[in-house]
Amino acid sequence: MAAVVFIAAFVRGFSGFGYPVLLVAAGALVTNPVPLVPVGLLGDMLIGVTLWRSARPYVDWPTMIRLIIGAAVGLVPGIWLLGLIDDDMARLVVSGMVLLAALVMLGGWTLPGRAGPSMTIGAGFVSGLVTPAGVAGPPVVTLAAALGLAPLVFRATLLAYFITLNVLAMGQFGLAGRLDRETVIAAALSVPLVLLGSWWGARRAVGANPARFRTLTIGVLMAMAVIGLGRALL
Template identity: 40%
Template sequence: MTLPFELTPFAATWIGLAALVSAFVRGYSGFGFSALLIAASGVVTNPLHFVAVVVILETLMSLQAWKGLAHHVDWRRVLPLLAGAAVGLPIGLWALTSIPEDAARAVISGYVLVMCGVLMAGWRMSRPAGQGATLGIGVVSGLANAPGMGGLPVAAFFAAQPIPAAAFRATLVAYFPLLDIYSAPLYWYHGLFTWETLVATAWLLPPVLVGNWIGSRHFFNTDPKDFRRFAIGLLALLATMGLVRALL
């Protein structure tokens, strides 16, 4: 069997395990899949190979988790996020695809570390943000979705507000596939969507669906907010590994 993106057997095994763990984290806490998988792939290969892969897998996981979440979605947040992302994503893709692989790896890893710091800082807002602030975060999310990680700034933004856990998770689950549908043709235009993308997606789909299903069952007796801290720590570790590889 020929592995996609000229991966070695070790790299393929590493990414397969990363997909399983990332999907579990996403199913349990509602975020983190794309960032974890992209950061993990950056340790062993060019992370841009997996940008379109995570977009497709995110969409499939959202469909898998949609049942029972629809009535919790806050569409007043989703729509301005999408409007902002529509502006930010083309700019982010143009910038990211214009630099060498190691520079892209360093940018992605550095961005992830910054976002981990923001999430761990526990920044809080006294009241829910308005439409203007949500639109601005949408622009940031679009820029960050160039490497497939547009969920991190939104997760940090939502976590800072007094939003019920059910609405937090459901709104993210609704936002991701809509963002990804918009992103897909732009990824294709920039050469990030190829035949190997489909091969890699088919190969990773079984562990992703299993991990997402297990995570969504909440078999652990851990509060999703506490589990999110573990996910952020794991993400920071993977980003550090990717940054060290880029620098060396």
């Protein structure tokens, strides 16, 4: 899992996405993935904070606030529902969501037309609902693509959203009693690997082909999801 943390952070630094979902998908192969979600959220939050200073001037705050309103509502039932299932069912649910998210990202699917405020809040709700499974990204990435935001605004708005979402999610996990001693220790131990991996990934991204690497990463996600589904079903 230490190697997975480092590789997932490298992927996040290189391609701009994938840390929580990669961590949880790989964890589903060897253990109940649910306790790994807070570890992934903390790591993703740390990566986001390191990029916040340069991104802050470009945030589309109205869009970000609508997303967070929806996510805050969706988080509560999401955490409650995931807490009702056992290890194999958790592996099945998480792996299925990872596979679906990978297929959406691989296909490059976007919403038709421009999304309005109600759709933005709805995308935030879906993202919050699936945050406890570690796959909060695809709903809001799809929504942001439909808004027609400029690239810098697109990245900065999502960065602000995920930093805020991760803070809310960690608070909800704490209130739900899902932050036990082992989870906190694992999160603390992951910090150096997360920072080093994301830093190296960002350096390697200079002059590289991120689109090709993104496709390869999604393929790895799909493979892990299929293996996780097999372990849960057999």
